[in-house]
Amino acid sequence: MAKSFNTVIIGGGCLGCACAFSISRKLGRQPNKVAVIEKQVLGAGLSSRHSAIVRSANASVMAARMAKNAVQEWKALSTLWGVDIPFEQPGAIWIANSHKTNGTSQWQQLKNSMQNEGITFQMIARKEVTDLCNDAIRVDPDEIYFHEPDVLQLDSSEILNGLQNAAKVNQVEIMEHCQVFDFERDNQGNIIALLTNQGKIVCENVVNAMGGWSPDLFAAIGIQIPVALEPVFAANFLVSSQEIPGALPIIADFVNRAYFRRWRGSILHMHQPRSRSGNAIARCFSKAMMNPDGANVIYDASSFSVNHQQLEHYLKKLEQRFPKLGKAVYAGGYQSFFDITPDLKFILGKDNAVANLFHCLGAGQALKYAPVFGELIAEMVTKGTTRYPDIDISEFSLARFYDKPISEFWETSTDNRDSL
Ligand SMILES: Cc1cc2nc3c(=O)[nH]c(=O)nc-3n(C[C@H](O)[C@H](O)[C@H](O)COP(=O)(O)OP(=O)(O)OC[C@H]3O[C@@H](n4cnc5c(N)ncnc54)[C@H](O)[C@@H]3O)c2cc1C
Structure with missing residues (x-):
């Protein structure tokens, strides 16, 4: 039956x-x-x-x-799901280019609308960024920084x-x-x-x-x-706590178009964000015809390998933001996709x-x-x-x-x- x-x-x-x-x-x-x-x-x-x-x-x-x-729900998950899941609260630093046309005003608007919603998202000075990151990241007078303290990192x-x-x-x-x-x-x-x-x-x-x-x-x-599916590559790099503190805030770097976070003791994990430009989104929709496997590409064992070109591209971003690191040690990665509308x-x-x-x-x-x-x-x-x-x-x-x-x-x- x-x-x-x-x-x-x-x-x-x-x-x-x-x-x-x-x-x-x-x-x-x-x-x-x-x-x-x-x-x-x-x-x-x-x-x-x-x-x-x-x-x-x-x-x-x-x-x-x-x-x-x-x-708030993740912090007290058992109320809804009957189980709790461990989390840390490293907070996040958002980095934007102050010179980009309308860049600063867009970010200021974001800050204001978040404040209206009661979300702490405040502009901070370079010195504060340096202190929060224990001097591990490059800061630049052309950049602006925002701090969002109530950000959780799960595993x-x-x-x-x-x-x-x-x-x-x-x-x-x-x-x-x-x-x-x-x-x-x-x-x-x-x-x-x-x-x-x-x-x-x-x-x-x-x-x-x-x-x-x-x-x-x-x-x-x-x-x-x-x-549609927007391809993305995620990579892990082996780092020491002397180079990058274990308690590094999440770095949402819109200048280098990369997210960085510390996890599992010795790893700096990174990937690029979704594209926001209309053209890039349109291209993802047009590519569907060229990908007969659709979302099933994710199950393919080959998606756990990356090519040198992708790796070089990420290493450059890493060197830009974490100058103390030199050429970082690659410790595995995978290809994935964002399921975008x-x-x-x-x-x-x-x-x-x-x-x-x-x-x-x-x-x-x-x-x-x-x-x-x-x-x-x-x-x-x-x-x-x-x-x-x-x-x-x-x-x-x-x-x-x-x-x-x-x-x-x-x-x-x-x-x-x-x-x-
Ligand atoms: C590199 C990367 C980093 C990300 N980082 C973050 C982050 O830090 N924070 C965040 O909030 N989000 C993040 N995301 C996004 C997040 O991963 C996704 O939004 C989320 O996992 C989507 O979950 P889902 O349940 O919708 O889809 P999925 O997890 O894809 O689940 C869909 C399921 O449907 C199953 N399925 C498909 N067809 C059938 C069928 N016919 N019958 C039965 N089952 C079927 C599939 O096998 C699959 O398991 C990230 C994404 C990427 C790629």
């Missing part, structure tokens, strides 16, 4: 799990109510390829508000461990190596069952948390989900055509929001009361892409403040 659940979540990444835990908690944490279907294993997608930073500053006020709530393997434990606590059934390949629908178009390689799964509600894989599956039932905003909420379908997609920067997104989707699915009365997710609806041609989204997008 087919298995049957109140809600099935497709995709076992951090967002799918977060939705499952919150929905299950709201339904009383009973067995056979909520299932996560994952075609590989939990966290096999982007959720094992991130830098585990949780911070709030964002050009979208609503995204910043959600992130501010998320920082991706601790998060994956936490997801597995929380699945048990919340009585969520995890179906791994189970791939959804089609849907069964009723006369009104609602989804009544998922067709998978492990048989039919009957359900009352479906949450799409497939990230970069979403367009593929939903195209078959006429739902267009504009998500045309306006780099999330896709959240109810589908406008299929009444029992909900979307929860992250636009390349979503781990940090996971507890809040999970709660918001759970409130919609269970029609429960809201934990965040001042959050309005209408700007993140999938329907926004149906109102105008997709190309119009990237014509306007040149801002670079909210990448991660």
